Each structure stands twice: as C-alpha cells, then as structure tokens.
Amino acid sequence: MSVLVGKNTRLLVQGLGREGSFHAGRCRAYGTNMVAGIHPGRGGTRFEDSVPVFESVREAVDATDPNVGLVFVPAPAAADAIVEQIDAGLPLVVSITEGIPVLDMVKVRAYLEGKRTRLLGANCPGVITPGEHAKVGIMPGDIHKPGRVGVVSRSGTLTYEAVVQLSSLGIGQSTCVGIGGDPINGTSFVDVLKLFEADRDTDAVVMIGEIGGTREQEAAEFIRSMKKPVIATIVGQTAPPGRRMGHAGAIITGKAALASEKIAALKAAGAHIADSPADIGKVTREVLGHQD
Numbered sequence: 001m002s003v004l005v006g007k008n009t010r011l012l013v014q015g016l017g018r019e020g021s022f023h024a025g026r027c028r029a030y031g032t033n034m035v036a037g038i039h040p041g042r043g044g045t046r047f048e049d050s051v052p053v054f055e056s057v058r059e060a061v062d063a064t065d066p067n068v069g070l071v072f073v074p075a076p077a078a079a080d081a082i083v084e085q086i087d088a089g090l091p092l093v094v095s096i097t098e099g100i101p102v103l104d105m106v107k108v109r110a111y112l113e114g115k116r117t118r119l120l121g122a123n124c125p126g127v128i129t130p131g132e133h134a135k136v137g138i139m140p141g142d143i144h145k146p147g148r149v150g151v152v153s154r155s156g157t158l159t160y161e162a163v164v165q166l167s168s169l170g171i172g173q174s175t176c177v178g179i180g181g182d183p184i185n186g187t188s189f190v191d192v193l194k195l196f197e198a199d200r201d202t203d204a205v206v207m208i209g210e211i212g213g214t215r216e217q218e219a220a221e222f223i224r225s226m227k228k229p230v231i232a233t234i235v236g237q238t239a240p241p242g243r244r245m246g247h248a249g250a251i252i253t254g255k256a257a258l259a260s261e262k263i264a265a266l267k268a269a270g271a272h273i274a275d276s277p278a279d280i281g282k283v284t285r286e287v288l289g290h291q292d
Helices: 018-030 057-064 075-087 102-112 156-168 189-198 215-223 259-268 277-288
Strands: 011-014 034-038 051-054 068-071 092-095 118-120 126-129 134-137 146-153 173-178 204-210 230-235
Touching (some): 011 018, 011 057, 018 034, 034 057, 051 057, 057 075, 068 075, 068 134, 102 118, 146 156, 146 189, 156 173, 156 277, 173 189, 189 204, 204 215, 204 277, 215 230, 215 259, 230 277
Parallel strands (some): 011 034, 011 068, 034 051, 068 092, 092 118, 146 204, 204 230
Antiparallel strands (some): 126 134, 126 173
C-alpha cells in the first residue's frame, strides 16, 4: 500500500517546456509510468520517443486513462491548467508551479469543492513512494530509501534534508509528500496525516512545518487522536514578524503564526519535537527505538 502514488500510477504531465520536460524525464527514469504529455502545438508527437503528446487534457484522458496529473505550466496560466485537469476528472493533480497569483488559487480552491479531484500544491515538490518506484514531481529520487516512515512538509528543500538524514540512518520512507508553501493550497497537513494514519505500511510520520498561518495547529488537533507517533519540527524560529521568509505563506502575521506557538501546540498534542531540522533523523531514530 502507498499514499497518493504507487505502482498503479498513470501519469499525465502538462507543460513540456524546458523544466517540465527535464523533470518528466526524471520521473520516467525513476520508474513512474508516464502515459501522456500535454503541450500546445505538439499534439501528435512523442515525448522521449514513446509517450504520446496531446493538445488538451480531455483528449489525453480519453486516450490514455491517466489517474495523476502533473502541472508545469507557467504561473499566469497554471490555474487554468489545474482547472482543466479537474474538469477531466483526474483523481490527483500535483502542481509544481511557483508564483501562481493568490486570487487565482482562491478561485481554484473554491472550484475544487464537490469535485473528485485532490490537489497537491501549488508550489510544491510533489510526492514520491520509493518502494513502488513512483515519483511525481521534482524531488531527487536517489536520496530516498523504501521503508515505513511517512514524511509531509511545507518545504521542498527541507523535505530533502529530512530524507537524507533518515536514509543515512537506515530509516526508509513509505511516501514523502510536499504540500507546498503558498498561502492557498489544495491539500493540508491534516489531509496527509489522515492518509498516513490509515496506511498499514507507515509506522511513524515526520512533519516539517513553517511559520505563517495556522496549519500546524490544525495538524496538532488531529495528532491528538493519532495512534502512530509524529516527529515534528518548525522552521523559522528566528524570523522577524512581518517579513516573508522564502515561501509566500511563511510570514508571521499574528501570534498564532509564530514558531513558538506552533511548537507548543504540537508538543501539547503529543508530537515528538525536533528542535532543529538537523535533529530530524536523530529524533526519529529515538522514537522508533533505533540505537547508535
């Protein structure tokens, strides 16, 4: 079993420009079954000599039956691309695109209501299940190791840092999910924690949060009811109020957005706190009972 992607993933990639083509190729090289590409003006061609390219998502869905869509469309048109995939009925849409206007994402979020599609992102690194050779996004596949610890994060770079630490300690990952750092996104910490809690192949979860918003406090409320241990860290503990730190959503706009408030809520909920991102591997090993 896996979370979100796995051996049955059939991937559609929308936006085969320079970046989209590069990362689509890396997804295929990892073992992901890419069944279709979308790029205006290139319909009827083949990506890497084997994957059919179409003019529209609907045409690709009718011809190849994908179940995951990956969006590399530039920011001004990315919201329309996401909506096109929602309208085509794709169960999972992963949007890598950074810089989508907030108002566009507000409209996309409202459009998702009542639809069968789950949106991951935008501005996220994607999702990977190493044990099933399924990679949908931009994460480096070679750092991952199959195992039983789930990872969920607002930060792509720190997801990689956590994975490197875990893999170097012999702790493999069931699935790693980047939910994205924008103010408006489609999938929350709680959504992913629910999936990991239900996944029989996940024994523990690493959660990497940031300053800004209240997503981590919402996660803390759910963690109270979880039977599986959660190892959590919050990035941005020294960030000054009012200044954006990296992600569009990483800005302290009130007391609840402070790292200290998030850490307190997670600790009260029973999460195991890694005081620094550098301690994620060590704390996870301690929680799982691994010894030096």
